[in-house]
Amino acid sequence: MANDSEDEVMDAFVDKFKTEKYKHAFSEDNWEEEMERIPLFMTKAPDEIDPKKYPGLAALQAMIHDEDRTPEEKAEDLKNEGNSYFKSKKYTLALVSYTAALKMKCENLELNTIIYSNRAATHFYLGNMRSALNDATAAKKLKPDHLKALIRGAQCCIELRNFADALKWCDEGLKLYPTDKKLLEFRATADKNKRAAERDARKAKAKEKKLLGEKETLLNIIKERGIKFFPSTQPQHGSDSDDDDDESSSRGLSQLSLDGLSSQEVTGTQVYLNQEDGALYWPVLFLYPEHQQSDFISAFCENHCFSDHLSLMFGEELPPWDTNQKYRPSNLQLFFEDEQQEVLYQVNLRTSLLKVLQHQRYFVKAGTPSFIVLVKDSPYCKQYLSDKKVHRL
Incomplete structure (x- = not known):
């Protein structure tokens, strides 16, 4: 009886299928899209598995x-x-x-x-x-x-x-x-x-060795001239002994060696020895505190005087920031600062760079000698120097 009942149900379904159109059949417009939803016929895997859109694939996932x-x-x-x-x-x-x-x-x-x-x-x-x-x-x-x-x-x-x-x-x-x-x-x-890597490593090592040798040679030349670098560890104020100066110089040289002997990373240049004349050429910075301006000379020969450069810098054409045209070579005063003892030293413009660098209280900082330029007897100059100790070379 059960089998007869099942047959009757199936016959009724077939009769209905013959007379009514199947609602979910593939059409000419959507058959490719529908085939993509069947796991067996998929040409590519979907990014996300939506059970409603991909029921077959979701069923396989559940089985897994x-x-x-x-x-x-x-x-x-x-x-x-x-x-x-x-x-x-x-x-x-x-x-x-x-x-x-x-x-x-x-x-x-x-x-x-x-x-x-x-x-x-x-x-x-x-x-x-x-x-x-x-x-x-x-x-x-x-x-x-x-x-x-x-x-x-x-x-x-x-x-x-x-x-x-x-x-x-x-x-x-x-x-x-x-x-x-x-x-x-x-x-x-x-x-x-x-x-190739081993060859490049050998070349780099040889280059580094050569640069180190050149650096050591340059350091020795600078030391022979009695030039000191700003010490990495500053001695206490008031310590003037020669031993302290020597120790500071030694520390400065060591620090300079580690820093690559230069201000090159900042300024793009560094001190070098000219093989033709045997002179050192330094990057030098001039500071104008009154106007918060500066000038940079990339190669200042140690044997040249400050007046040589200042005459060119403030000759016929004055800088645009000097609106009152006060910065004439004859009006200028030059100083360097002893940061350890908080003293300004006035420099004669006809003095050579080397002589100043050899001064017992001058220390080259960051590989670049720097100097302060003021207009003589100007109100700003008087005010600037009023609270500072000033010594003449």
């Missing part, structure tokens, strides 16, 4: 994550899911699937090796070279003869510019697969780049 299935079955299906995403170049989703597969902790070493190798490839295409190398290493640890892991490990090392390790990966692989084209290609690349 079914708690009644074994860890190996779940890992296998998640691996396949990752492979599908990978083929569609949806690497982020592939990464999620492979990671979920590994979290199943199945005991199938072959399967785990493949998943690690596939995740290494995914990391590689995402640009995560360190993670890719770690996964390739994990795959090789599980199965030392896994060719894809060996190839991926070598490739990652090359991308990370670790050519020595790349050669190790290639050599391990070539012992097992001596004719593999990829391993041979990567080994040749790694060897070529390793040799």
